[in-house]
Amino acid sequence: MHSAVRVLKSLRGAVIPVLLLGWWEYNAHRDALHAYAFVPLEQVGAAFYELLVSGDLWLDLKGSLLRTSLGLATGVALGIGTGLLMAFSRLALTLINPLYQSVRQVPLLGLTPLIGLWLGNGEPAKVFIIALAAFYPMVLSTYEGLRNVDVRYREVGQVYGLSGIQSFRRVLLPAALPALFAGLQQAVPFAWIVAVAGELLFNVGAGLGNLMMVAETGAHMDVIMVCVAGITVLGTAMSQLVSSVSKHLQPWRQ
């Protein structure tokens, strides 16, 4: 009896979503005009099934994911490299920081027309913008992470007579790891969103963004909803993945 009440109580959070979905269904079945915007949910399910069976969804998903991985890997590597350079060389800091700070002010997707003129509408342009999305947060977090390493840790390293490389591997890197993961926590979801947005703007090739743009032209709301749901779920999953990897690699932080 008591547990039944508890189950009912825990379901209260579902009341509003269920009401919203009910309202959506009601609108969908009112008339043709409403059905244009409010696609019946069963139709969204059918569209999902169809995209899955025909392999279209997989093709576009693979396109987006591969592109994101490539851009992410490039951007993270370059970002960490630049951050390291800025943390260890005063000259590099003086030269890079003003450019970094000013270029970063430009809204990332506002760069797409410029990148489009330079690199065309193809794969290089899309990967470039994703890499940039990952690059910005990684530079800052690497630099700040290394700069904020406690001087006492370094002294312990000196006491133990560690060489430069040893002290980097044993002292600096572990101490800067939390900041690096904080950077990744920003970079990964942002790169994913920018990948999809880049596909909306550079509209050629395979990708979830392209699928959505084609669906928009044909007014296929059901396909768009499948894409939005997929993009959201994958973005959340990527954040979760970064945070579990981060916890796994830094068990002392729990």
Next chain:
Amino acid sequence: MNATTIDVDTSRGRTTRLTAPGTGSPHSFLPARPRIERSRLEGLAWLVSPLLLLAAWTCATRAHWFSEQILVPPQAVLDAFHEVWDSGELPGDLKISLYRLLLGFSLGGAAGAALGALLATSRQAQIYLRPAFHVLRQVPTLSLIPMFILLFGIGETLKIVIIVKSTIFPVAVATLEGVANIPRDYREVGRAYRLGLWTQFRRILFPATVPALLTGARIALGRSWMVLVAVELLAADTGIGQMMEIGRQMLRLDIVMVGVIVTGSLGFAFDLGLRWLERALLPWKHS
């Protein structure tokens, strides 16, 4: 002023600011680099790379290393700026873009602050709204553009709705956290003094939440600006984003670069403005 920073006259008559070792960043092993206090010479050093870049840019265009479609001379960008400014194109586009941003941001910010405060203070709201809130805030705004185009067309409504969506959640989350982090003692003091609800709000809740709220607003404004430019690139007949898109289609690199520089400067100005507001409203945080 930083007590450990002293001004020293060097032999050349220049004033150099010295910082005691380790005081710039007390717990860092790297050489102390004061963040705010910088000698004048060092201040000039920050200009080196932008000037170098400008020089390289000028040289590259003079020597025709790249075609005109890839790189235009700095002077051409300046001329293009005058061209679109004098023709009234840029001021018009800027006005409409800023109007969209301001309207969407005000609506979204107000709604976000209200929603965040509701979620933070009302247990009922928490029970019924929180799951939906946390699911909806995960949906990336940019991925909603095609859906919103179908729902709202490509008119003004689309832009305002998109900006409201991109503003409401960061502001709500920041408010929620701000209220949740108010030390319980503060509220107990308020109750002990039997302050009215309004006084409690004005004297305790509001001042304690403002820092988080402003940070949230700063993040939201930056994001909204990016989202707005993206929407205008995709679906608009006016606005700064549309100006850049037309520039791209006509292969007018100079106009596109004007757009990049203008949107960048505005983004910077928004950030600076809100940081200034933060300092003005919360002097104790920066003293």
